[in-house]
Amino acid sequence: MAREYSTIARRVPTVETQFRRIATEFPVPESIPILNRLHEYEPQAMRGQPPVIWDRAEGFQVFDRWGNRWLDWSSGVLITNAGHGRREIVEAIKRQADAHLLTSYCFPSESRARLVERLAGLLPEPLKKVFLLTTGSEAVECAIKLCRIHGQSSGRHVIVSFDNAFHGRTLGSQQAGGIPALKAWIGHLDPGFVQVPFPDGFRTEDSSFGGFTRALEQLSVAPQSVAGVILETYQGGSAAFAPVEYMQALRRWCTQNGALLVCDEVQAGFGRTGRLWGFEHYGVVPDLATFGKGISSSLPISAVAGRPEILDLPAAGSMTSTHTGNPLCCEAALASVDILMREDLTENARRVGAILHQQLEALKVRFPQIGAVAGKGLVAGLACVRPGTKEPDGDLAWTVVRRCVESGLLLFSPVGYGGATVKIAPPLVITEEAMREGLSVLADAFAEATGRTV
Structure with a gap:
């Protein structure tokens, strides 16, 4: 099932933390002409991407030109192991x-x-x-x-x-x-x-x-x-x-x-x-x-x-x-x-990854819609399912990703398993503090998407 982001700007909650800032509507109104040009001249297969126009990226953060800042859990889809813009x-x-x-x-x-x-x-x-x-x-x-x-x-x-x-x-x-x-x-x-x-x-x-x-x-x-x-x-x-x-x-x-x-x-x-x-x-x-x-x-x-x-x-x-x-x-x-x-980033992936996986397992206990947690180090996948089954729930994964992006956390849902995996893959330079902040955003996104507050 094709899932596309809207190019109509709407209000989203303001975010201002050490690692994230969302200060505009989403998508940013000034970015919409750029998105429209892409829609006009690129195939529609490209329209599943979050409407975030990157301006620069540093370490484990991504910035647009309108004052917004994201904590990156995508690494540009597992590219920037040594960090962005080194x-x-x-x-x-x-x-x-x-x-x-x-x-x-x-x-x-x-x-x-x-x-x-x-x-x-x-x-x-x-x-x-x-x-x-x-x-x-x-x-x-x-x-x-x-x-x-x-x-x-x-x-x-x-x-x-x-x-x-x-x-x-x-x-x-x-x-x-x-x-x-x-x-x-x-x-x-x-x-x-x-x-x-x-x-x-x-x-x-x-x-x-x-x-x-x-x-x-x-x-x-x-x-x-x-x-x-x-x-x-x-x-x-x-x-x-x-x-x-x-x-x-x-x-x-x-x-x-x-x-x-x-x-x-x-x-x-x-x-x-x-x-x-x-x-x-x-x-x-x-x-x-x-x-x-x-x-x-x-x-x-x-x-x-x-x-x-x-x-x-x-x-x-x-x-x-x-x-x-x-x-x-x-x-x-x-x-x-x-x-x-x-910098022994492999060891940082192991150490911070241990925190990531421990917290994801705790998240799985809170939300029965998470059927399984997979991965090692700084890669993880949350299998979104319909509670009590192993039936993939691609709509839930997409909604969680969208809510995270709107809250200043970039991640994605890859192809396979009906697009029902929330994929986590930050640059290997990420700190424990930044990881914990991202985990809090992810938990809130699951709570909002599932209507659960426990």
């Missing part, structure tokens, strides 16, 4: 721009060399080769390609993924995705893509690894036909993690059956979950991992990392991309990674 990142971009080298296409650059070396040095064995790309979807497409190239010699072609997974918006990544509505446009799906239940323990109650093997049997997929198994380290639409035992069994299954294990870390990587890499929570290392979003805390860049013998399968010149290793993006990523490591 001086070090801005200066790195400026230095590169001042050098008058804005692109080098597929010609080598020192920036590219420094970044792939830096990333390989942070990744565990055997993930020691890195291919830079532009978007998470592009990285996923590359991982699929590598899985199938690897499997060709032994007749393996099937890509196994999971229900409700989100891997991107391109043809291959959406076929790997597990949200039927997002790939209805394809018409003729590749039968070499299959999905099995994701073991979240809530919507899929059986979270044992036996569910994986049974699902393959029901789909008539022989283990020896599987080229790769790809999954988000946590599901983007819900923030749910698989059980540790399940993932360790999956790692063994892939090794025994000659399939590649791919962890989609586009959202989970770079400290987001309280570990540098999300897959560390499972005690496993995949054969391939995809990264994006938080890699630079700013400009578009992504990466595929993996075992050298896998990354080296395509012949020289056969796997390039126009903006591979763009020097501006590489310098931004290098600066962001330096901040992440120097």
Whole structure:
């Protein structure tokens, strides 16, 4: 169901706190001409965004030009791990721009060399080769390609993924995705893509690894036909993690059956979950991992990392991309990674994230409309349901998000599960004090949306 924000200004309660300020009508009357131009010249698919015209952003706050200020729990959709507008990142971009080298296409650059070396040095064995790309979807497409190239010699072609997974918006990544509505446009799906239940323990109650093997049997997929198994380290639409035992069994299954294990870390990587890499929570290392979003805390860049013998399968010149290793993006990523490591933002995500999840569990007790709390570190998802059921309530999630935005707290409801998840993902620089203020806003939004005051 499409949900759109109104572009008619209306009065909302005034807010003035340490981290938030709402001093105008919403949307801001002066912003409406901008919104109308967007509506006129952009497709209507873009109209589900909150009508907040960002003017600047710093740390974990976002400002418009009319005096309003938001506490950001979105990170620009999980991008700004090191915080918005970091001086070090801005200066790195400026230095590169001042050098008058804005692109080098597929010609080598020192920036590219420094970044792939830096990333390989942070990744565990055997993930020691890195291919830079532009978007998470592009990285996923590359991982699929590598899985199938690897499997060709032994007749393996099937890509196994999971229900409700989100891997991107391109043809291959959406076929790997597990949200039927997002790939209805394809018409003729590749039968070499299959999905099995994701073991979240809530919507899929059986979270044992036996569910994986049974699902393959029901789909008539022989283990020896599987080229790769790809999954988000946590599901983007819900923030749910698989059980540790399940993932360790999956790692063994892939090794025994000659399939590649791919962890989609586009959202989970770079400290987001309280570990540098999300897959560390499972005690496993995949054969391939995809990264994006938080890699630079700013400009578009992504990466595929993996075992050298896998990354080296395509012949020289056969796997390039126009903006591979763009020097501006590489310098931004290098600066962001330096901040992440120097300030130990992974530890801050773990510490402040523990407070977040403790308080969200308390919120779940107050509101039966919260069916489950998922996530780790500074990512969380609240599954909105109709009380006493597991039926997704996308209208409630949307209403909670809208009320939060009107009160100075930015968050969002991702695709998947009927849009019924309230997603929380602040920059990793957020403080405990700011987190607690945001939690108070969230609680008030649930109370207003559900009519409960307990």
